[in-house]
Amino acid sequence: MAERLLEIRDLHVAVGETEIIRGIDLTVDRGTVHALMGPNGSGKSTLSLALMGHPKYTVTQGDILYKGRSIKDLGPDERSLLGMFLGFQYPSAIPGVSVANFLRNALMARHKGGPPLTPAAFKKLLDDAIRRLKMDPAVLGRYVNDGFSGGEKKRLEILQALVLQPELEILDETDSGLDIDALRIIAEGINAQRGPERAIVLITHYQRILNYLRPDVVHVMVRGKIVKQGGPExxxxxxxxxxDPLIKELVEA
Amino acid sequence: MATKPELLVDKDYKYGFHDENVQYTFKARKGIDHDVVEQISRLKNEPQWMRDFRHRALDIFFSKPLPAWANLELLSKIDFDDIYYYMRASDVEGRSWDEVPEEIKRTFDRLGIPEAERKFLGGVTAQYDSEVVYHSIRADLEAKGVLFSDMDTGLREHEDIVREHFATVIPPADNKFAALNSAVWSGGSFIWVPPGVRVEIPLQAYFRINAENMGQFERTLIIAEPGSFVHYIEGCTAPTYSSNSLHSAVVELIAKEGAHIRYTTIQNWYKNVYNLVTKRALAHRNAHVEWVDGNIGSRLTMKYPSVYMVGEGARGDVLSIAYASEGQHQDAGSKMIHAAPNTTSIITSKSVSKGGGRTSYRGLVKVYPGCDGVKSNVRCDALLMDPASRSDTYPTMEIDAKNVRIEHEATVSKVGEEQLFYVMSRGLSEVEATTMIVNGFFEPFVKELPMEYAVELNRLIALEMEGSVG
Known part of the structure; x- marks a missing residue:
């Protein structure tokens, strides 16, 4: 039986006084790909940020278990080091910090106390990821997300995932704002990461990216709750x- | 004098040690008057014109009030009667480190100066309180006729050059602290680069305050003859004392036609030092002067490196960073005076304030009538680490010419929750993430530094962030 990687139990999340996630149960096993869909404002991004430990989002009820351990009191850095990764919908710029330097530091944080990553191994890791995403190698010398186009930012998020090799990858609208070629390249990059060791949660508005990335499970979120689950169909x-029909159904129920 | 006890518990300042055992061979009494000035001048066996200059300057110092626009809350705490204006720890100036008294040598070893000298410097002077205790210059530079010594030696051995240029860029009447320096100056660097000679490896001076209640008043004069180039670096540190020290330097640069001077400062005084420095350059026709100015330490710094562009085609650049934490005020900036046509200046100022620290940018761009074709670009970026910290900008523009292009841009940003979360979500701790963001902010400055200084500055910022995040 597949190992349960993430288990969300009756999760409620608030920003200030406003409750946005209103009781979610969700389990994600290793080796699976989940799509989390829903209209704007349904709480998809809030869920992803709360899972990663954003300080603005408070868990008011329920729990998040990662590999069987509660992580709701851990900082984002600790969650990352446990193997979680969030591909941001709106990644921040870090002026003055090159992509290469940023990734080196992120990798070094993972190698604390362990064997150090050799410069040659680091370079190979970056080169492979750059090639896979058909990016210009010059991106490594650019400052993180500083002056990047929307598409470049999304690619950089996937580049980071390829380099950091997380076990649970949550991708928040990585497909939005991409032209069709970029979408295909990014989807290929994500596909390359599918495997028995990893689980991927794709948050998206549109079915478009799912033409390239066939999910095992589809969840639909409306107003802070998961209202429907099913297969790719x-x-x-x-x-x-x-x-609309789904929302209508809910209102009438 | 009131001191804040929390400033003493500063585990992160690794330069805070001092030597107990140093035997001062001469120590003027505390306080300042004409007798002390006379004593200093006689001890140095100076020519009469310099002695007269000092006395005149002291009268100017007494007559001038503290600048009204300054942070008087801090500045008025200086007790001029409670300062030693001159202290000599060694009667000899070593040409090799073996000639330097053991305790003093140990200090500079701990600061890494001999090591840096071996690795990448063309010459070094090391000043300990009032006097330079070590000085060297590479034989190849000496053979090309480059003069590099402490200022006192410069005056003794090249009186004609010194007399021609000394105080011509910054007269004693310029401001109260320039007057004080003119009266009691001791040490500093004297550099003369012959026409057409390029000094490709940096010359360095290191300024160390050791004694408590010490005033350090070095005087630096750099003259670059036509077509020459020199890069000069200075570093400064001081021990952790509860009482205040005063550092008040005067630095004059003269870049003659087509010459290029780059002057780099990494100021990391302990947080009890008042750092009130006047730095000014004259740039003649097609000359280029660059100030690269890093202010990390001190309680109050007031420093506005300036370039007076007096010849057509001259260029002045200032790239400065300031970092202020609790109890510190970095009041820094620049003056760019365009007194000739087709002159160009760029001011880039970056500051970080945290833990209630305060940074100010104070700047002047002045264009004289008839100076067409002037270009000036001023950019100030301030980064606030928390709501308790403060940053202000006081830019002044006096433009009296047409056909000029003047740009000014100022930004204030905060280390955002989103930015911090983004970096932390990649596995970096809060301290590591903050350090990365601040280092990135300073990157345009750091990349202008020689490698060894860049590494040291990054390390310094990492230490500061550890103290600030909890």
Whole structure:
């Protein structure tokens, strides 16, 4: 049986006084790909940020278990070192810090106390990831997200995932704002990371990226709750009919 | 004098040690008057013109009030009667480190100066309180006719050059602290670069205060003859004392036609030092002067490195960073005086304030009538680490010419929650993430430094961040 990597139990999350996540249960096993869909404002991004430990989002009820251990009191750095990764919808710029330097520091944080990463191994890791995402190697010398286009930012998020090799990868709207070629390259980059050791949670509005990345499970989130689960066919149904019938169904229920 | 006890518990300042055992061979009494000035001058066996100059300067010092625009809350705490204006720890100036008294040599060993000298410097002077205790210059530079010595030696051995240029860029009446320096100056560097000679490896001076209640008043004069180049670096540290010390230097640069001077400062005084320094350069036709100025330490720094562009085509650059934490005020900036046509200046100022620290940018761009074709660009970026900290900008523009292009841009940003979260989500601790963001902010400055200084500055910032995040 597949190992349970993430287990969310009756999770409630608030920003200040406002409750945004209103009771979510979700389990993610190693080796699976989940798509989390839903209309704007349904709480998808809030869930991803709360999972990664953003200080602005407070868990008011329930728990998050990662590899069977509660992580809701851990900082984002600790969660990262346990193997979690968030691909941001809006990544921050870090002026003056080159992509190479940023990644070196992130890798060094993982090698504390362990064997150091040799410069040659580091270079190979970067070169492979750059090639896979068809990026200009000059990106390594640029400052992190500083003056990047929307598409460049999204690629850099996936580049980081390729280099850091997390076990649980949460990608928040990595597909938004991309042209069709960029979408395909990024989807290939994500596909390359599929494997028995890793789980991927894709947060998206659209079914588009799911043409390239066939999910095992599709969840639909509306107003802070998961209202429907199904296989890949659920995504296609949503694409065809939109979210309205689902919302209507909820209101009437 | 009131002191803040929390400033004493500063585990992160690794230069805070002092030597108990140093035997001062001469120590003027505390306080300042004409007798002390006379004593210093006689001890140095100076020519009469310099002695007269000192006395005149002292009268100017007494007559001038503290600058009204300054941070008087801090500045008025200086007790001029409680300062030693002159202290000599060694009667000899070593040409090799073996000639330097053991305790003093040990200090500079701990500061890494002999090691740096072996690795990448063309010459070094090391000043300990009032006097330079060590001085060297590489034989190849000496053979090219480059003069590099302490200022007192410069006056003794090259009186004609010194007399021609000394105090021509910064007269004693310029400001109260320039007057004080003119009256009691001791040590500092004297550099003369012959026409067309390029000094490709940096010359360095290291200034160390050891004694408590010490005033250090070095005087530096750099003359670059036409077509020459020199890069000069100075570093400064002081021990951890509860009482205040005063550092008040005067630095004059003269870049003659087509000459290029780069002057780099890494000021890391302990947080009890008042650092009130006047730095000014004259740039003649097509000359280029660069000030690269890093202010990390001190309680109050007031320093505005200036370039007076007096010849057509001259250029002045100032790239400065300031870092202020609790109890510190870095009041820094620049003056760019365009007194000739087609002159160009760039001021880039970056400051970080944290833990209630305060940074100010104070700057002047002045263009005289008839100076067409002037270009000036001023950019000030301030980074605030927390709501208790403060940053102000006081830019002044006096433009009296047409056909000029003047740009000014100022930004204040905060280390954002989002930025910090983003970096931490990649596995870096809060301290590591903050250090990375601050180092990135300072990167345009750091990349202008020689490698060894860049590494040291990054390390310094990492230490500061450890103290600030908890």
């Amino acid at each position: 659920l995504a296609q149904e949503l694409e065809a009919k939109g979210y």
